[in-house]
Amino acid sequence: MPTTVVGFRLGCDGRGRQVTVFVSQAGVLYRSAGPYGKRPVLVRPEVSPVVGNPSAPRLAGEQPLAGPIRSLREQHAECLRHGLTRELIPPVVTSLAVEEDLPAVLQGRPRLPQQKLTDAFLGAVHRPAGSLEDAIRQFQAVLGRPRRPAPAPATVPGQRRSGPERPLSPRAQAMLRALTHHRVLTPEGQLEVGWSVTGDGVRLHTEGAEHMLDRPAAAELHAALTAWLRYTDPS
Secondary structure (H helix, E strand, O other): OOOOEEEEEEEEEOOOOEEEEEEEEOOOOEEEEOOOOOOEEEEEEEHHHHHHHOOHHHOHHHHOOOHHHHHHHHHHHHHOOOOOOEEEEEEEEEOOOOOHHHHHHHHHOOHHHHHHHHHHHOOOOOOOOOOHHHHHHHHHHOOOOOOOOOOOOOOOOOOOOOOOOOOOHHHHHHHHHHHHHOOOOOOOOOOOOOEEEEEEEEEOOOOOOOOOOOOOHHHHHHHHHHHHHHHOOOO
């Protein structure tokens, strides 16, 4: 029986590293990482508490996929924060020709089933779904699970919408999530003329110096400003 999953693979060319993360229809998050060109090292699967202990009172009403999908978003944001911005496998929903061995995972014998699923995910022909949120919504739709509605395109008050809003870049998506958790956005490198972005506003700071931004630094600031404009959009 095929296994439906949603996931991605991100890499960093400068460091030659990659991370692969996907969530199965049963509610298990699988992760692996390692250098380019080498077999990825498997990280112990993260099983939804609802799957592992469905009778726990504190889990009443919890969806089996809620925890793993939350972790999937966090893993994606964490990868981007650490410079893994190249989409080796963009966010995607796919059906793997391998049956998930959930009993083995729950019994603490996950290595072989995880290896089979990971190999199948890396070897599949993917059709990217768009952003990570698009992929998650598609995944939940395929499984017939409750899902978040797609965000409505933002408009300037008094202005008519002319079409769909341009999607955020992966970096801006990560920054937007950081803003929603009340974190401060700052440049990755130290600049003589610095900046910081919070939910309250954008701040430039300097000690009488000026600094020319190169393309990567300008792209980082652009992503932060884009995230802030989306975060402060009244709609």
